[in-house]
Amino acid sequence: NAGVTQTPKFQVLKTGQSMTLQCAQDMNHNSMYWYRQDPGMGLRLIYYSASEGTTDKGEVPNGYNVSRLNKREFSLRLESAAPSQTSVYFCASSAGTGKKSVGFGSGTRLTVV
Amino acid sequence: AQTVTQSQPEMSVQEAETVTLSCTYDTSESDYYLFWYKQPPSRQMILVIRQEAYKQQNATENRFSVNFQKAAKSFSLKISDSQLGDAAMYFCAYRFLYGQNFVFGPGTRLSVLP
Numbered sequence: 001n002a003g004v005t006q007t008p009k010f011q012v013l014k015t016g017q018s019m020t021l022q023c024a025q026d027m028n029h030n031s032m033y034w035y036r037q038d039p040g041m042g043l044r045l046i047y048y049s050a051s052e053g054t055t056d057k058g059e060v061p062n063g064y065n066v067s068r069l070n071k072r073e074f075s076l077r078l079e080s081a082a083p084s085q086t087s088v089y090f091c092a093s094s095a096g097t098g099k100k101s102v103g104f105g106s107g108t109r110l111t112v113v
Numbered sequence: 114a115q116t117v118t119q120s121q122p123e124m125s126v127q128e129a130e131t132v133t134l135s136c137t138y139d140t141s142e143s144d145y146y147l148f149w150y151k152q153p154p155s156r157q158m159i160l161v162i163r164q165e166a167y168k169q170q171n172a173t174e175n176r177f178s179v180n181f182q183k184a185a186k187s188f189s190l191k192i193s194d195s196q197l198g199d200a201a202m203y204f205c206a207y208r209f210l211y212g213q214n215f216v217f218g219p220g221t222r223l224s225v226l227p
Contacts, residue, residue, distance in 0.1 A: 031213055040122070042204055042217040050213050058214065090158065098146060098210045104158035 002026055006091040006105035013081040013112045021076040021108055023091030031094040032074035033058075033102065034066060036087040043090065049074055081112045115140045117207050117218035125224040126195045133180075134190045134221045136205030144210035147181065147188045152202040152220075161203070164188065166210075192223075200225045 006023040013019055025032065030051045035043040035058075045058030049068040063085060065077045074093075078085060091105040117138045126132035138147070149161040164172045164181050171179050176196075180189045192199055205218040 033215075035217075040219050042117075042119075042219040043215075044217075045214055048213055056213075088156065092158075094213075097212055098208065101148060101160045101163060102215055107156040 004091055004093055004103050004105040006089075006108055008108060009106065011108060011110050013078075013110065015082060015112060017081050018077065018079050019081065019110075020078075021089055021091070021110075022073070023075060023105060024073045025091075025093040025103070026072065027093060027095070027103065028071070029093035029095050029103075030071070031096065032068065033092040033094070034064070034074070034076045035090045035092065036060065037090060037107070038087050046076065046089075078110075081110075083112045086110060086112045115142075115207055115209070115216045117205050117216050119203075119205055119218035119221050121221045122219070123222045123224070125226055126192070126199075127226050128195055128197060130195055131191060131193045132195055132223065134192075134203055134205075134223065136188045136190070136218055138186050138188065138205070138207050138216075138218075140186070140207065140209070142209050145212075146208045146210070147179075148206040148208070148215070149177070149179070149188075149190045150204045150206060150217075151199075152204065153198075153200070158204075162190065195225050197225050197227065199223060 004025045033048040034046040047066040089108045092102045094102040147164045151159045176193045207216045
């Protein structure tokens with residue numbers, strides 16, 4: 001099993017460009033998440049999806065949209081990239097609530113110039 | 114809202130020695146879980162250890178153990194016999210029993226000196 005796979009691993013965008021980060025998990029998990037990691041701030045939740053067909057905003061949703069395409073896939077879209085969105089993005093999945101730990105993808109380093 | 118604080122941005126330890134990383138959290142809930150995740154330079158997030166709040170016994174995983182003080186809302190990680198491979202960023206995380214979200218602290222960067 002590959003676990004959580006996200007693409008691309010690196011991306012450079014110009015301000016105003018759009019892009020979609022792709023994420024897929026093969027663990028049959030219900031819950032999926034998108035986090036961003038910035039120095040000194042840890043991981044902050046952008047959006048999450050508790051199950052197929054549902055999405056909810058996290059702590060920092062502005063400037064992003066998500067799609068839970070099916071149980072396996074959860075994509076993150078930047079419609080008009082801004083330098084403030086320069087960050088490392090992680091996709092994650094979890095079997096459920098509570099003690100179920102979360103499995104992470106390997107991250108996407110995005111630079112917006 | 115729940116918050117997680119890690120007051121040590123950077124720590125260092127001599128190889129084979131013991132180091133303790135601090136974590137405090139704020140919550141009004143009584144049932145929750147706490148986690149420590151390790152992020153080496155590869156960027157991969159790796160679960161180190163997990164603690165259930167209803168358990169008084171501190172969790173241990175080989176060289177890793179926690180000191181969980183529920184009343185003080187403190188959850189520190191002790192690494193014994195430190196190895197070069199332990200060098201990484203360590204994140205403390207909180208999750209409510211019935212919650213979807215994980216709340217992460219800002220992280221502590223651990224260096225292991227040979």
